[in-house]
Amino acid sequence: MSLDKDTVKNIANLARIKVAEDDLDHLAVELSAILDWVEQLNGVDTDGVEPLASVVDVTLPLRTDAITDGNCRDSVLANAPAAEDGFFAVPKVVE
Amino acid sequence: MSKLTDLTIATARDGLAKGDFSAVELANAHIAAMVDLRNLNAFITETPELAIERATESDKRRAAGDSAGSMDGIPIAVKDLFCTEGVLTTAGSHILDGFVPTYESTVSQNLRNGGAVMLGKTNLDEFAMGSANITSYYGNVLNPWKGKDGKDLVPGGSSGGSAAAVAGRIALGATGTDTGGSIRQPASFTGIVGLKPTYGRCSRWGTVAFSSSLDQAGPMTRTVRDAAIMLGSMAGHDAKDSTSAPQAVPDFEAALSGDVRGLRVGIPKEYRMDGMAPEIEALWTQGIDMMKQAGAEIVDVSLPHTKHALPTYYIIAPAEASANLARYDGVRYGLRVPGDSLDEMYANTRGEGFGEEVKRRILIGTYVLSAGFYDAYYRKAQRVRKLIAEDFRIVFEDVDVLLTPTAPSEAFAIGEKMDDPVAMYLNDVFTVPASLAGLPGISIPTGLSANGLPLGLQLLGKPFDEETVLRAAHALESAAGFDAKPGGEG
Numbered sequence: 001m002s003l004d005k006d007t008v009k010n011i012a013n014l015a016r017i018k019v020a021e022d023d024l025d026h027l028a029v030e031l032s033a034i035l036d037w038v039e040q041l042n043g044v045d046t047d048g049v050e051p052l053a054s055v056v057d058v059t060l061p062l063r064t065d066a067i068t069d070g071n072c073r074d075s076v077l078a079n080a081p082a083a084e085d086g087f088f089a090v091p092k093v094v095e
Numbered sequence: 096m097s098k099l100t101d102l103t104i105a106t107a108r109d110g111l112a113k114g115d116f117s118a119v120e121l122a123n124a125h126i127a128a129m130v131d132l133r134n135l136n137a138f139i140t141e142t143p144e145l146a147i148e149r150a151t152e153s154d155k156r157r158a159a160g161d162s163a164g165s166m167d168g169i170p171i172a173v174k175d176l177f178c179t180e181g182v183l184t185t186a187g188s189h190i191l192d193g194f195v196p197t198y199e200s201t202v203s204q205n206l207r208n209g210g211a212v213m214l215g216k217t218n219l220d221e222f223a224m225g226s227a228n229i230t231s232y233y234g235n236v237l238n239p240w241k242g243k244d245g246k247d248l249v250p251g252g253s254s255g256g257s258a259a260a261v262a263g264r265i266a267l268g269a270t271g272t273d274t275g276g277s278i279r280q281p282a283s284f285t286g287i288v289g290l291k292p293t294y295g296r297c298s299r300w301g302t303v304a305f306s307s308s309l310d311q312a313g314p315m316t317r318t319v320r321d322a323a324i325m326l327g328s329m330a331g332h333d334a335k336d337s338t339s340a341p342q343a344v345p346d347f348e349a350a351l352s353g354d355v356r357g358l359r360v361g362i363p364k365e366y367r368m369d370g371m372a373p374e375i376e377a378l379w380t381q382g383i384d385m386m387k388q389a390g391a392e393i394v395d396v397s398l399p400h401t402k403h404a405l406p407t408y409y410i411i412a413p414a415e416a417s418a419n420l421a422r423y424d425g426v427r428y429g430l431r432v433p434g435d436s437l438d439e440m441y442a443n444t445r446g447e448g449f450g451e452e453v454k455r456r457i458l459i460g461t462y463v464l465s466a467g468f469y470d471a472y473y474r475k476a477q478r479v480r481k482l483i484a485e486d487f488r489i490v491f492e493d494v495d496v497l498l499t500p501t502a503p504s505e506a507f508a509i510g511e512k513m514d515d516p517v518a519m520y521l522n523d524v525f526t527v528p529a530s531l532a533g534l535p536g537i538s539i540p541t542g543l544s545a546n547g548l549p550l551g552l553q554l555l556g557k558p559f560d561e562e563t564v565l566r567a568a569h570a571l572e573s574a575a576g577f578d579a580k581p582g583g584e585g
Binding site for chain 1: 195197308400403417438
């Protein structure tokens with residue numbers, strides 16, 4: 001799969017990563033090379049093979065539905081680049 | 096008495112028990128080595144005060160007849176991917192600028208509970224993505240070894256700082272993490288032992304996530320015995336990680352019986368790749384002979400899907416990384432680069448905060464998970480992953496361990512293989528298959544290249560059978576008698 005500049009721009013937008021216009025061309029080349037390389041998997045016969053999502057062959061454990069954590073607001077906010085009145089602060093999202 | 100920094104974890108433990116030296120003396124010797132070898136750039140953050148504080152506590156416990164076990168008072172380095180309470184944690188990335196966790200990862204907490212003395216946080220490839228420790232925001236790490244031409248070499252990656260610290264006699268052991276080879280490959284490049292346990296053996300809680308179905312923490316040490324001791328302290332079930340295995344932690348050190356008579360060692364033919372370096376092939380043959388001499392039975396086996404492992408990995412790992420790294424948004428921790436809108440702030444922060452390799456992987460991951468491509472790439476890779484895991488399952492019905500090379504080359508110079516991402520990815524060709532299958536693997540320094548650099552062999556085992564892997568590794572280590580040190584001292 002050869003990716004064009006617009007596709008790279010679109011992926012970068014989906015990933016919320018700002019990419020300079022000048023970088024799009026070489027990124028398109030690099031990403032296309034990686035995709036070309038992984039596409040060799042198309043030659044592997046996987047008919048009837050179940051996808052493997054995890055090597056841990058167990059049912060996820062359940063625990064009692066009880067409060068085991070909490071009252072740690074200050075600790076949660078301790079590393080925030082901006083926090084006000086006990087909340088994370090972000091640029092205005094509602095006009 | 097030899098230098099305190101030349102001890103192993105086992106001999107330091109015994110020396111501490113006998114009162115030959117104190118934990119504070121041991122810590123001070125290693126802190127001095129850390130300062131002397133700052134040129135390696137092995138550490139992002141040094142924590143000498145914390146080390147002395149913990150060593151002092153260790154000496155007090157010992158004086159009161161209350162030692163916490165084999166790791167009590169042992170100076171270690173911690174890969175800067177493990178969150179450490181009150182100590183800067185960076186994952187080698189600009190985007191985690193100033194992040195000081197208010198909690199401790201389970202693995203580093205287990206080591207703390209065992210009395211281990213943390214010297215500092217080691218450098219790594221950014222978010223553990225790399226095989227040469229050249230993608231860290233905090234700069235390249237140097238391999239303490241040099242070849243005949245004297246050029247600066249990479250220590251391997253991503254756990255390059257941990258490998259350099261252990262090989263350079265700065266720490267007796269270090270934590271690493273291995274997603275596709277990030278413990279084993281740097282261990283091979285620096286002449287140390289690196290053990291990736293079975294997926295689920297060590298808790299992932301509090302370790303910065305890269306690829307959650309693959310990430311696994313493990314010890315990096317100078318001997319197999321030390322790996323056994325340190326793994327015993329790191330491992331264990333943890334309710335905070337739902338993929339952590341509810342398995343008892345055996346006494347790994349007790350597994351080192353020295354006896355491998357009758358052990359069935361598989362040699363997978365697919366690892367004998369076209370264009371394989373003759374030196375690596377020769378080392379492998381020597382390793383096979385050593386195991387045979389020790390009484391093991393050598394069995395030729397086949398893992399037919401081996402060649403598909405790397406491309407499978409380079410779909411699955413970036414896909415999981417793109418999801419995991421979505422959390423770095425400039426809101427909850429680390430760097431924030433302002434923008435006019437929330438979306439612009441996200442994009443600016445992530446554009447500036449992530450390095451080139453990390454961005455590449457997030458973009459690949461985003462693409463292979465995007466609408467219309469999910470089945471063609473991600474589902475397909477998961478199906479091939481199943482075939483790879485099945486190959487191993489079938490082979491392990493017949494053999495106890497597999498013996499292969501760890502890496503396709505010796506350590507290379509800084510600057511090589513940097514233009515072509517795919518060429519760099521090939522470093523992990525022998526380590527990635529077992530990662531995809533979740534199996535334990537260990538790299539053991541087995542010989543020196545013609546250029547005077549260490550080369551490792553890898554042993555792989557059955558799920559949760561680290562004991563057999565360690566027993567075989569111990570036998571190989573004894574037979575190989577690798578005693579070379581960086582700097583050509585011996």
